[in-house]
Amino acid sequence: MPSTSEHPCLTCGACCASFRVDFSTMETQECGGSVPDGLVVPVTEHTARMRGTDHASPRCAALTGKIGVKAACGIYEWRPSPCREFDAGSDACQRARARHGMPVLDDPLAA
Template sequence: METSDSIIDDKSPCQACGACCSYSQNWPRFTTEDDAALDLIPARFVNERLSGMRCEGDRCSALSGKVGVATSCTVYAVRPEVCRTCVPGDVECQMARRRHGLPVLV
């Protein structure tokens, strides 16, 4: 998704995508978050090992909407660092979009 803490605007490709949030149950993983940051994420969205976000299949449980149509993150303001560093169109984005049959971003 975006790297800023502001709300994603209506023109963001992320709000019509969500592929990166539906790519693998092994992602998103917690990496550089401290305990205070992790405590802000509602427990129902954190996996049993406390190592990342809970997933339903390959889809992050905090993702709302239909992939490729309209999506949003229900914990956007407190999302993990790995989510904050996602960049629309980067290698990981392209890989996730291809997996969902979506065109890559240029």
């Protein structure tokens, strides 16, 4: 478990290597949003996906570091809405952590 001064997401990264990340094309730089176009894969006319998240073993192209040790989003300020809405300690978070052999977060926001 990270120290009390460090948010658990700063050592985790499991969510970034567990799920497909789809979002509106309006969030891409090309359409006036902030998600860098080089990290986006078009899905439909209105849907984009973070590069790397649709692989059999997903890993977002924006994820840096080692999962469970020290991980970070390389585009944190410009990340898409599904990433902004993902909650530490949620059921999806706990599933992602389990997928990577990490323990459950007892109190994810006790920072």
